[in-house]
Amino acid sequence: MNGRRVKVTIPATTANLGPGFDALGMAFQLYSVVEMEISDHTTVEMMGKELQGTPTDKNNLLYKVAAGLFQEAGLAIPELAIRASSEAPLTRGLGSSAAAIVGALVAANHLAGEPFTREQLFEKATRLEGHPDNAGASMFGGIIVATMPEVPGDPVPYVRFSAPAGLQTLVVIPEFMLSTEKARNVLPQVYSREDVVYNVGHSSLLVAALAQGRLDLMGRAMSDRLHQPYRAKLVPGLNEILDKATENGALGAALSGAGPTILCFFSSDEELEKLRAFVDRVMKGHDISYRVMILQPDENGVQVEIHQR
């Protein structure tokens, strides 16, 4: 035991923002916490309703990721006392797996004596997730634009910038779960040139609009042809919300990550009021139980506190 307890706070995230499939991410002020210390035997305590049902032994994702980090650092894998909580629901499109992976990597790295830099931890998180969007936003906060490295293990190329002033998000969280794996399995293997060109244009426009605070362009720029049309069959109400959100108060709307959460950007109380009534009509029309949250962007990314015993 090295007498240190590490407490890591990680923001929840959304990915894609419509057309930026596997490339764009944004962090929210909605947090999960991972506490970790070296112990004489492994314990995994999952606190709160959101983490109910996750393993409480060495099969827990947090333990597995932490153990992998010690191994990659060439160190013996220690027994770990792990405690976690999450404000964000799991398997809903708010980046819970990326937050867990980032939290476990950052905590374990501290316990291991910091063998890896933040950039190296981001590369590991990206490798584990299979894409850098949620992981980058959880790690660095703000808005992340990133791609997979050409060679596995190379640094992940990314740019981080702050969310535009005044941008707020209404997230519509259906009660049912949708695993990322299931939502990726419905995507085609091959796309037409027309659809690819469409997304390159829209994603590029969206990044430029976000970087320059051009909220007026969001509605146009957030249109997607690579994943939302295929995932719509898994998310009742998605098509109506995407089609009509801008007529009902939203600056723009998208499926959050792999879904089923839907996000609507807005910037005033008036827009929010209209949007809430619209969303309620659509979800009730499909008999879908859901809750909403109003989230602000997180600009800090992962935060670490070290407690000496």
Ligand SMILES: Nc1ncnc2c1ncn2[C@@H]1O[C@H](COP(=O)(O)OP(=O)(O)OP(=O)(O)O)[C@@H](O)[C@H]1O
């Ligand atoms: N704190 C945690 N401890 C252990 N496992 C977790 C934790 N958070 C998430 N997970 C694991 O991650 C899984 C959810 O990952 P998944 O990629 O399907 O959804 P998501 O990350 O919430 O959504 P998205 O990737 O679409 O944003 C959970 O079923 C659970 O196995």
Ligand SMILES: N[C@@H](CCO)C(=O)O
């Ligand atoms: N970019 C990912 C995010 C979810 O992990 C997807 O849409 O599948």
